[in-house]
Amino acid sequence: MVPRLPSLPPPHEETAIFTTYRPGLAAGRDAQVLHRAATPEFSGWLEHTRPAGGCSRPIRLTGTITAVDRDTGRVLSEQHTDELPDRTLYKACGNRRESVCPDCAWVYQGDAYQVVCRGLTGGKGVPASVGRHPVVFATFTAPSFGPVHHRHVPRHTCRHRQRCDCRPAPCRARSNAGTCPHGQPTACFARHDADDPRLGQPLCLDCYDHAHQVVWNYFSGELWRRTKQAADRHVAATCRRRGIRKVGILTASGKVRWVPPVRVSHGKVAEMQRRAAVHFHVLLRLDGVDPDDPDALVPPPDGITVDDLEDAIRAAARQITVTTPAHPDQPDGWLIAWGEQVDVKRINTVGGELTDAKVAAYLAKYATKATEATGHSSTRLTPATVDDYADPGGDHVARLIDACWHLGRPTHTDTTGGAATADDRQDSLDTKPNIYAGLRRWAHMLGFGGHFLTKARRYSVTFGQLRATRTTYRREEDDEPADTISVGTLTYLGSGWLTEGDALLANTAARQRRESRRIGREELAHETWVAA
Incomplete structure (x- = not known):
């Protein structure tokens, strides 16, 4: 090799x-x-x-x-x-x-399409029977960290959403509009075009919680992991209530391990919104468990339907939150939770817009994107280059990068100005490293350090x-x-x-x-x- x-x-x-x-x-x-x-x-x-x-x-x-x-x-x-x-x-x-x-990204996008699509229809080693498994397409968004300019179309009359020319509603119409503590208006009556550069920008940069947003980006992967676990537990509890027994699997040591008869497999793509907060597009599929071949992809048992999968996802999104570790700037940590807009749609329904091919192409498209939607694109930042992008008094992206760099600073250093003693050095060894230090590593990604395309091991090909x-x-x-x-x-x-x-x-x-x-x-x- x-x-x-x-x-x-x-x-x-x-x-x-x-x-x-x-x-x-x-x-x-x-x-x-x-x-x-x-x-x-x-x-x-x-x-x-x-x-x-x-x-x-x-x-x-x-x-x-x-x-x-x-x-x-x-x-x-x-x-x-x-x-x-x-x-x-x-x-x-x-x-x-x-x-x-563009050329290498074109190849990667083709591979991403195959990874996603094979988990929906089978092929390339994945059995075609997965096409009959219950599947939903869910979108998990970030919460609000402050009002931003946005474009909302109450009713679409266009044929193609990608080339939407429908008349949008006013951005943030308020009958009792006033000003924020920094003197900025709290309302916006503009009807933004799809290419308006103001989209995603805060109405007031000083009111916006940039620190919370980069921390949310940083811990969004942990939030998703716990949400996925909660969905698995919810489906397993549904099986218990309906009398569907667990499945015994023989382990390598010769012991029998009892597991739920249903598991949730997923393929996930992260998309960076214009406001520079990530949200996740996720395909979730219900699979059964074969006791003779645990790696086989078999349908879920009778009595577990796509309705149960949808209920599990919505319940997990409502219940799961993450409280981050303490930080000198936030001793109680930050609360990490999903936003109110958790959309769950079924695929291949009669008269529905979502099909296997459309969903796979949609996710593969975002697999080649990063922070381009925010107008920022750079390589990994260093102390020598960070000042070219970070500015606590700059625009929205500059403040986010500055928040990453500031929160990721070393927090356990000698502040007396003298030489560190043996006790100080021992204290630094006994103290856990700053868990926020990775924010500096991922400052060019505005705090998000995860991969833009991930999947469960059994979902599809690799x-x-x-x-x-x-x-x-x-x-x-x-x-x-x-x-x-x-x-x-x-x-x-x-x-x-x-x-x-x-x-x-x-x-x-x-x-x-x-x-x-x-x-x-x-x-x-x-x-x-x-x-x-």
Whole structure:
């Protein structure tokens, strides 16, 4: 197997990245294209860069690639990257964020669609019977941390919500509107357009509780974990009331463990709202438990329906809260709870708008997003760069980043100004570390440190399985011997294409290949339809 690559250096240590079109360098770029295309090795170079074609900032690797016999371990051949075009091996960056690398995000979005959709319809190792399991689509939102500008349409008459042109209601109409303690109006009578930059912005920045919001983002994963557990317990209690017995599972130690006959599997995507608070879109599916094969996906027992699943979710969302640990700025901690808008919808109902494909595409779309909806996008912040983004008197996002940095500060330090004594050092060892320290690590994500797509272990296929299948397909396409494996001893050399001309050539070739595949799929589908 190819060993894990070493961690990449910080962005400021990377080599030049030429991926953005700059009109002033158009002539130089054209010259680079002509120079590359005129070389005799151009076709070989284009084939060599194919694995990273379309990537905005491919990773360049140097080292040795060895072909080894799978059965005997005998070395069949060995090649150094100095013998390859550009004396380097190109690898796509694999970044999931569309704002960083659209091509790699397109691949990730396709994998995310398969992960979500296979849990709804089956396929790729998931039995098709999961399509008959009770499933709901739930949205969990954050509570209010202060009034913000929003767009509300009381009644939709448009055909497509993505291109909604319906007339919205006034933002925050108040008959007795006044001003807040800071002199800002407490009402807004504007009918905001969908692209209005004021959407998500607080009516008064000084009244808004920025600290509570970043703490909510930080602990939202724990809130979801407890909510999921509460939903499981609620369904298990429903089984007990209806006389559905527990299932005995034989453990590895030979003992029998009694578990509820129903479990809830989920696939979850986090979306960053314009006000910079995350909310979760979750698919929850009811599965049964097979005592002979606990990993099998079987339907829930008779007597447990989608109504019970919906009741369990609503009850858990109402009841579960988290009180965070004490902080010097908030000795009693912060209360973390869901907002009032907990929406639960059923999928594939008669006359309903939600179908398997629509829900899977909807969730996959948000899997490639991060904080772009808030207007902020940056890499991880450091003490040297945080002042470029954090400002306690700045705009909404700047205050959120400042709140992350302030709350995540070291809280157990020597404040006397003198040298720390042995007792002070022992106290620091005995004291638990600041649990809020991670807010600084995730300040660029406005406090949210979770992954934007997660799932239960038994919900569906994994990204690793999909990538392994794709790797096998590529090896068969390249006619690689099945009894040979490639072992790479590679180190990081740099990121990005060597020239802007190389980026244009490689990305253009990648787009042409994708278009050719798309046309081929359409023609194959047409031939299949005609034959039927």
